[in-house]
Amino acid sequence: MTRAMARPGRRNWARLASLTLLALGCGGGTALAETEFLGGGFLVVKYDSCAEYGWTGTHQVLARLAPQGAPGNPEDQTQIALLLSTGTIAFRYDNVRRYRYTQTIDEATYVWNGPWSPEEPTMNFYYHYVGNIPSADDTAIDNLVLVFNNFNEHPGCQVDAYLALRRN
Amino acid sequence: MNRFLKRLRALRPLVLSLPLALLAALPARAEYMGGGYLSDAYGCERYGWPLGTEMVRARLNARQLGGWTSELVLNFAVGGSNTYRFRGDVTQAPRWHRVEGAVVWGRLYDLGSRTQIRILSVDLAPYSGGAISEHAPTIRLRARIRNFNGLQGCAVTATLMLNTWDQPGS
Numbered sequence: 164m165t166r167a168m169a170r171p172g173r174r175n176w177a178r179l180a181s182l183t184l185l186a187l188g189c190g191g192g193t194a195l196a197e198t199e200f201l202g203g204g205f206l207v208v209k210y211d212s213c214a215e216y217g218w219t220g221t222h223q224v225l226a227r228l229a230p231q232g233a234p235g236n237p238e239d240q241t242q243i244a245l246l247l248s249t250g251t252i253a254f255r256y257d258n259v260r261r262y263r264y265t266q267t268i269d270e271a272t273y274v275w276n277g278p279w280s281p282e283e284p285t286m287n288f289y290y291h292y293v294g295n296i297p298s299a300d301d302t303a304i305d306n307l308v309l310v311f312n313n314f315n316e317h318p319g320c321q322v323d324a325y326l327a328l329r330r331n
Numbered sequence: 332m333n334r335f336l337k338r339l340r341a342l343r344p345l346v347l348s349l350p351l352a353l354l355a356a357l358p359a360r361a362e363y364m365g366g367g368y369l370s371d372a373y374g375c376e377r378y379g380w381p382l383g384t385e386m387v388r389a390r391l392n393a394r395q396l397g398g399w400t401s402e403l404v405l406n407f408a409v410g411g412s413n414t415y416r417f418r419g420d421v422t423q424a425p426r427w428h429r430v431e432g433a434v435v436w437g438r439l440y441d442l443g444s445r446t447q448i449r450i451l452s453v454d455l456a457p458y459s460g461g462a463i464s465e466h467a468p469t470i471r472l473r474a475r476i477r478n479f480n481g482l483q484g485c486a487v488t489a490t491l492m493l494n495t496w497d498q499p500g501s
Contacts, residue, residue, distance in 0.1 A: 201384045203366025203408075204492030207469075221496040223366050225386045225408055246386075293457040303370075305471065305490055308457045325456055325469060325492040327367040329384045 198233035200297075200304055202226055202328030206245070213320035222247055226326050228307075231258055232299035240269070241297060243309075245324065250275040252315065254284065262292040265312075273315060285313040291323075303329045363391040363470065363493035369405075375485035385409070389491045391472065393421040393463045401428075403448070403474070405489065411436040413480055415448055421463055421472065423452050434481050446478040456492060468495045 203225040208218050225246040229236050236242075244253040254271040271284040290296050291308035307326040314322035369385040376382065386408035394401040403415045412435045417428035427449045432442035451473040455461035463470060472491045479487045 201386050202368040202490070203386050203388060205365035205494045207494055221364060221494045223364055223388045225366055225388065291457050303490070306457050325365070325494065327471060327490045327492045329368050329370050329490070331384045 197229050197235040198299070199331050200228040200230070200301070200328035201331050202228075202304075202326055203246075204307075204324065204326040206247070206322050206324050209321040209323060213314065213317055213322065216315070216317040216320060218315070218317070218320065218322070224324065224326075226324075226328060228297060228304065228326075228328055230297045230299050230301070236299075254286070258297065260296050260298065261290075262296070263289050265289050271316075281316060284316065285318070286316055287312055288324075301330070303327075305329075361393075361396050361465065361495040362497050363389075363393070364496050365389055365491060365493035367489065367491035369479075369487045369489050371486075371488040372479075373486045375479070375482060375487070378482050378485060380409075381479075381487060385487075387489065387491070389489070389493065391421065391491070391493055394418070395420040395422070395463055396465065403489075411480075413442070415442070415446070415476070417448055419450075421450055421453060423450050425449070427477070430476075440481060442481050443478070445483065446476065446481065448477075449475045451475055451488065469493070 203223070206222045206224050208220060211219065213219065227244040227246070229242040231241045232238055239257050240255050241258040242253070242255050244251060251274040252271070254268045256266050256268045259266060265287050266289060268284045268286055270280065271286060272278050272280045288309045288311045291310055294306045294308035295301075295304045297304055297307065305327045307328065309324040309326070311322045311324065314320040366386070366388040369381050369387060372381045388406040390404040392398060392402040400416045400418050401421050404412060406412045414432040415430045416432055417430045419426070419428040427447040429444070430442065430446040430448050432446065434440040434442055453461070453463060454471040455467050456469050456471040461467060470493050472489070472493060474489050475486060476489060477486045479485050
């Protein structure tokens with residue numbers, strides 16, 4: 164690969180070009196010039212509290228976050244999308260910049276098979292007291308720990324999300 | 332000759348059980364899994380990728396938890412993956428480790444001999460500082476990679492949140 168990439172032939176340039184297009188396509192998921200953070204981490208189920216719903220252990224996750232008040236973003240709505248291997252959880256909330264304060268999720272959409280958006284989401288979370296609280300002027304959010312309750316709308320299901328994100 | 336073959340056959344269970352015994356003697360390795368992002372790309376413009384922030388999933392085996400090498404696997408959100416294997420602990424240090432590994436983009440490539448990795452920091456997330464041990468289920472790892480993806484002169488930083496999934500108590 165090193166040799167091939169160091170002196171790319173036509174085929175390699177073609178591959179790189181397609182790669183670039185792919186990267187551009189993935190980055191261009193938003194219609195407006197919003198401020199977005201990209202990254203990932205993991206979800207971990209606590210106290211085996213979700214076993215009855217089929218959730219156990221650790222799950223790799225990719226994540227997107229659009230903090231409120233940043234250029235191109237709403238003033239009163241932060242958006243987070245958790246891209247799991249087999250589904251997506253996306254939600255909006257008005258960020259209260261306090262630790263251990265239960266953040267109320269205003270809208271949530273769960274895509275496991277067809278989008279499902281409950282009238283009033285029961286899932287909520289708070290920021291771990293050692294981690295970051297997202298703000299409009301961050302460059303990196305490398306220590307974001309969301310402590311979820313009623314994760315994925317499952318009553319009593321407790322999941323922690325550990326995320327590292329950076330401004331795109 | 333027949334007698335010799337009979338003796339050899341008698342030894343067969345031993346021959347079969349030896350590798351199994353050796354396998355059982357290896358310490359159980361904790362595998363970390365999670366994800367994060369690539370950033371601070373330098374010298375990658377001519378390849379067209381990576382340029383901005385790139386989402387990745389990752390797996391990590393640290394040498395200090397058993398084994399002869401450390402291993403990092405990056406699965407890029409845009410497809411493709413890199414594996415990195417180096418003879419060093421996953422510990423913050425100024426040294427660059429020589430890396431062996433593989434690159435997958437449509438087909439399998441060898442990473443070549445010029446790729447290097449440097450561990451910029453290890454934190455016991457969400458806290459700062461600390462070191463990888465059997466009692467450290469959650470870590471944040473930052474590593475700088477030279478000749479990333481086998482691309483000569485292209486360097487990136489990987490920032491990853493990782494959790495052990497196969498250890499009791501994790």
